[in-house]
Amino acid sequence: MSNKHIIFIDLDGTALYDWETMTDKTVATIKKVTSLGHIVCIATGRPYRSSKVFYDKLELRTPIINYNGALIHHPYDEHFDEISREINVNYILKVFDEIGHLIENAFCEYYENIFIYKESEDIMPLVHPDGGKIIFGEFKNTLHLNPNGFILLTYPDTYPDVEKYFMEKFAGILKFRNWGGEYQQIVEVYTPETNKGNAMQFICDYYGIPMENTIAIGDGENDVEMLKQAGFGVAMENGHPSVKEVAKFITKANTEDGVAYFLKTFFNLE
Numbered sequence: 001m002s003n004k005h006i007i008f009i010d011l012d013g014t015a016l017y018d019w020e021t022m023t024d025k026t027v028a029t030i031k032k033v034t035s036l037g038h039i040v041c042i043a044t045g046r047p048y049r050s051s052k053v054f055y056d057k058l059e060l061r062t063p064i065i066n067y068n069g070a071l072i073h074h075p076y077d078e079h080f081d082e083i084s085r086e087i088n089v090n091y092i093l094k095v096f097d098e099i100g101h102l103i104e105n106a107f108c109e110y111y112e113n114i115f116i117y118k119e120s121e122d123i124m125p126l127v128h129p130d131g132g133k134i135i136f137g138e139f140k141n142t143l144h145l146n147p148n149g150f151i152l153l154t155y156p157d158t159y160p161d162v163e164k165y166f167m168e169k170f171a172g173i174l175k176f177r178n179w180g181g182e183y184q185q186i187v188e189v190y191t192p193e194t195n196k197g198n199a200m201q202f203i204c205d206y207y208g209i210p211m212e213n214t215i216a217i218g219d220g221e222n223d224v225e226m227l228k229q230a231g232f233g234v235a236m237e238n239g240h241p242s243v244k245e246v247a248k249f250i251t252k253a254n255t256e257d258g259v260a261y262f263l264k265t266f267f268n269l270e
Contacts, residue, residue: 004037006214008200008226011044011051013219014236015259022054029260030058032269041203043196045222049112050128068222069199070148085194086146093140099165102158108147115143150189162187177221197225217259218243234262
């Protein structure tokens with residue numbers, strides 16, 4: 001089909017009603033879109049182990065973007081040139097040597113391996129532990145490889161100091177963002193090349209489909225690059241202001257099946 005689209009869809013706050021639910025309406029609508037010959041790809045900050053359930057529910061056979069673009073692979077194509085963007089472990093050890101007193105806890109991930117600095121129930125909901133191998137302990141003793149992701153939990157009110165540190169010590173080397181809202185203490189650290197926009201371009205090249213035939217749907221700051229590069233960027237009503245600013249369309253909230261609403265409207269499904 002000459003007007004084939006690739007649709008990149010975020011999970012949390014976008015396609016998911018809550019932390020673990022995708023509604024039947026959203027599932028049915030996405031399946032209808034794929035039945036028309038369009039391509040749907042999940043683009044999420046989650047690891048593969050906690051996004052696979054939705055990938056399978058949608059019966060996808062496409063590449064999947066995990067860790068916000070730090071890992072791109074195709075579960076059903078062994079010839080797919082997998083992308084794995086990794087953070088130099090020495091940078092992580094340097095962070096703990098220099099500002100460890102500002103960090104309450106942290107975790108790193110490499111594929112399905114989860115390295116957690118301190119054993120604590122508070123951090124487990126962020127980790128998506130099911131299906132992963134957990135290793136507890138100080139990173140200087142446990143982390144001997146370059147991980148895909150690095151998440152810090154700062155002590156209350158120390159984020160400004162952490163932000164200043166990364167800006168001074170790692171400018172041009174590492175990027176970071178604060179999750180904000182109820183997650184003010186959480187800082188995500190990643191390589192400059194890691195973003196969903198770059199991942200989207202890689203998958204477009206894989207399929208030979210131009211960027212103008214892409215749709216990107218998201219709600220968070222980690223979706224901004226994806227929406228900016230897409231032919232048609234869609235923000236959720238519940239989305240961050242920075243996402244709405246770059247979107248061409250604002251759909252209903254995730255709790256109102258906003259993804260299904262947009263797809264039905266765009267593709268005239270009803």
